[in-house]
Amino acid sequence: MKISIFGLGYVGCVSVGCLAKNGHEIIGVDVSEFKVDLINRGLPTIQEKDIDNIIREGYEKGSISATTCAEEAVHNTDLSIICVGTPPTANGHLNLSYIYKTAEQIGKALREKESFHTVVIRSTVMPGTNKKYGEIIEEFSGKKRGVGFSVVSNPEFLREGSAVHDYYHPAxxxxxxxxxxxxxxxxxxxxxxxxxxxxxxxxxxxxIKYINNSFHALKIAFSNEVGNICKALHIDPFKVMDLFCKDTRLNISPAYLKPGFAYGGSCLPKDLKGLVTLGHDNYLDTPVLAMIHSSNEQHQKKAFELVHSKGKKNICMVGLSFKEGTDDLRYSPYVELAETLIGKGYRVTIYDEYVCLSKLVGANKAYVNERLPHLSEHISNNLESAIADNEVVVISHRNFDAKTYRHLLKEKTAIIDLARIHDLEELPNYEGICW
Ligand SMILES: NC(=O)c1ccc[n+]([C@@H]2O[C@H](COP(=O)([O-])OP(=O)(O)OC[C@H]3O[C@@H](n4cnc5c(N)ncnc54)[C@H](O)[C@@H]3O)[C@@H](O)[C@H]2O)c1
Structure with missing residues (x-):
């Protein structure tokens, strides 16, 4: 394929070399005459393992050239890959001016081009950029998106230092x-x-690229805080993290990586607090670990605000225990939500097939007696009437039988989903906590 690559920096230079090696004809484009000149002498614009060889080989084969003229590049290729920089502005936003400049340039060039052109945004850009990019091309080319050209998003995941290897081995x-x-x-x-x-x-x-990189940053900060605590306690943090990584069921796995409601229960809040306090006792600041609890509390408040936004007083909560299939109410975020709602004067009806008040014992019973002393007045044993008699239904547990109760739910002012019940998503009165 004939391909033009806009931006001959780290991403662009690697793309030039690797795509040429894979048999494509490449024209590199950059505003820097210096970089264009390097490519036109068969030299890379960056320092990276193996890049010298693949640029030289591509150049010697006649598959690589470069220009500062966007028009020439667009006219002589079928597809343009945009790899220009997207640096941060002083206030933390992304500077997308280089990206949009290429849209103008490509738009102008397409005025004089008959055939369909594909533009690929490879740079890291904010959601909405692809749409705006297409609008700019439409404005400058006079052509319609989808008819004269298309804009495709295709983020790059390579890392500097192993860029060529990463290009050929993406996950x-x-x-x-x-x-x-x-x-x-x-x-x-x-x-x-x-x-x-x-x-x-x-x-x-x-x-996706922002989510990936933020998670990578979180992993590094988390591991460093673990290191700090372990060092203070004369524990080998490498042994700890090596073991941590051996759990591919709960730790290094998709477990807990789905948007949903706040965490709770008798273990996560207690053990997180224990670790943060351990750090504190050793005069250590662990801001990442410490802020997890605040994030969870914020999420919990969001559920109350969502209920409040519906402007109704009669609320049915389906599910009260900290997760489905158990009657454990200790530190359940749904108990907290019920407590807040009741405290603020909402009429709350609660249904949970696993919670039987007369069978609650020990710490579980003590916890709920303290948080919801009049729980018996709110409990219903009939889900159908609990839904029918209330205006807003809050669903807490994933095992909710959506098919059976769908006809009743359709009539409600609002369904608030804290668990993600797929079968209800298309109803007009449906709203997910964070989707
Ligand atoms: N560097 C990485 O490891 C990496 C990895 C994945 C994604 N990304 C993303 O890829 C994008 C590019 O990153 P980079 O590190 O290669 O940037 P870079 O700064 O190394 O290169 C950008 C190049 O674009 C050129 N340029 C600017 N305006 C232009 C225009 N109108 N026409 C042609 N060329 C123009 C600049 O002169 C420069 O050579 C960024 O969005 C970045 O976030 C970078």
């Missing part, structure tokens, strides 16, 4: 777009790699 290739032919063309560039190609929504493709 996954992500493609988001609204034009099947254009997305297929982009996918064909990566079929030679041993990695799944995931076609997804444009905005998902745009935000």
């Amino acid at each position: 996954v290739t992500v493609i988001g777009g609204d034009h099947t032919g254009a997305m297929e063309k982009v996918a064909s560039l990566y079929r030679c790699l041993d990695a799944p190609i995931e076609i997804t929504d444009v905005k998902v493709a745009e935000i």
Whole structure:
């Protein structure tokens, strides 16, 4: 394929070399004459393992050239990959001016081009950039998105220092777009790699890189705080984290990585608090660990605000224990929600098939007696009438039987989902806590 690559920095230079090696004809574009000149002499613009060889080989084969003229590059290629920088502004936003400048340049060039052109945004950009990019091209080219051109989002995941290796060994290739032919063309560039190609929504493709990098940053900060605590206690943190990583069921796994409601129960809050206090006792600040609790509390408040926003007083809560299938009410975030609602004068009816008041014992009973002393007045044993008699239904547990109660729920002012019940999502009165 004939491909132009805008931006000859870390991402662009690696893409030039690797795509040329895979048999494509590449024209690099940069505003820097210095970088263009380097490529036109068969030299890389960056220092990276193996990049010298692949740029030189591509240049000697005649598959690599570069120019400062965007128009020339667009006219002589079918697809343009945008790899220009997206640095932060002083107030923390992204500076997308380089990105949008290339949209103007490509738009102007497309005025004089007959054939369909595919643009691929490889730079890291905020959700909504793809749409605006298309609007700018439409304005400058006079062509319609989807007819004369398409804009596809395809984030780059490589790391500097192992960029060429990472280019050839991605964990996954992500493609988001609204034009099947254009997305297929982009996918064909990566079929030679041993990695799944995931076609997804444009905005998902745009935000994923931020989510990945934020999680990587969180992992580093978390491990460093563990290191600090272990060091103070003369424990080997490498032994600890090596063991931590051996648990691929709950630790290094998809477990707990789904948006949902706040955590609770008798273990997570207690043990997190214990670790933060251990750090504190050793004169250590552990801001990442300490803020987890605040984040959880914020999320809990969000559920109350969601109920409050519906402007109704009669609330049915389906599920009270900290998770489905148990009667453990200790530190259940749903008990907290019920307590807040009752305290603020809402009429709350609670149904939980696993909670039987007469069978609660020990710490479980003591906890609920303290938080919800009049729980018996709120408990219903009939889910159908609990739903029918109230205006807002809050669903706490994933095992909710949506099919059976769907007809009743349709009539309610609002369904507030804290558990993600797929079967209710398309109802107009449905709202998820964070989706
Ligand atoms: N560096 C990485 O490890 C990495 C990894 C993945 C994704 N990314 C993302 O990829 C993007 C590029 O990063 P980078 O590190 O390669 O940036 P970079 O600063 O190394 O290179 C950007 C290049 O774009 C050029 N440029 C600016 N405006 C241009 C225009 N109108 N036309 C042509 N060229 C233009 C600049 O002169 C520069 O050479 C960023 O969004 C970055 O966040 C970077």
